[in-house]
Amino acid sequence: MTTTFSDYDFAAQCADANTFADYCATQDARNTLQLNVRKWTLMLCDALKQNYIDCSIKLHNRSIAIDGDPNNYHQGQIDALKNGECDYDFIIESGRKYHKIVMVTNQRSVHAFVDKKTGEVYKAASWRGPAKDVRFDLRLIKDREWLLEKADWAGSYLYK
Numbered sequence: 001m002t003t004t005f006s007d008y009d010f011a012a013q014c015a016d017a018n019t020f021a022d023y024c025a026t027q028d029a030r031n032t033l034q035l036n037v038r039k040w041t042l043m044l045c046d047a048l049k050q051n052y053i054d055c056s057i058k059l060h061n062r063s064i065a066i067d068g069d070p071n072n073y074h075q076g077q078i079d080a081l082k083n084g085e086c087d088y089d090f091i092i093e094s095g096r097k098y099h100k101i102v103m104v105t106n107q108r109s110v111h112a113f114v115d116k117k118t119g120e121v122y123k124a125a126s127w128r129g130p131a132k133d134v135r136f137d138l139r140l141i142k143d144r145e146w147l148l149e150k151a152d153w154a155g156s157y158l159y160k
Contacts, residue, residue, distance in 0.1 A: 037118075049088065049090050051153045052088045090104070113129070
C-alpha cells in the first residue's frame with residue numbers, strides 16, 4: 001500500500017484538530033485561573049481593609065481606656081468604623097502583567113503586586129513594579145488562607 005499526499009494531509013489535519021482542542025482546553029483553564037486570581041486579589045483587598053478597621057477600633061478603645069473620652073470622639077470614630085465609614089480603601093488597578101493593590105487615603109500608594117497569570121504576590125519595589133522575590137502564591141490554599149487571616153494593612157507581612 002502506498003501513501004499519498006492526501007493521506008499525509010489528512011493526518012496533519014487530525015493532529016492540528018487535537019492540538020487545537022488541547023489549546024482550547026488549556027485556554028479555558030488559563031482563563032479560569034486568571035478569574036480566580038482576580039477574585040482572590042479582591043478578597044485580599046477586603047481582608048486588608050477589615051484589618052485596618054480592626055486595628056483602628058483597637059487603638060480607639062485603648063485611647064478610651066487610657067485617657068477616657070470626655071468628648072465622645074473615640075466612641076464616635078468606633079461607631080463610624082463599625083458602620084463601614086473608613087478613610088482607607090484598597091483597590092485593584094490592573095496592568096499588562098500585574099494587578100496592583102493600591103492603598104487609597106488622601107493620597108495613593110502601592111501596597112503589593114499580584115501576577116495576573118500565576119497569582120504570585122510580590123512586595124512593591126516602586127509605583128511601577130514589584131520586588132524580585134515572590135512572597136506568597138494565591139494558588140496555594142495554605143498561602144491564601146494565611147494571607148486572608150494574617151495580612152495587615154501596613155504591609156509588614158510582605159517582608160521576609
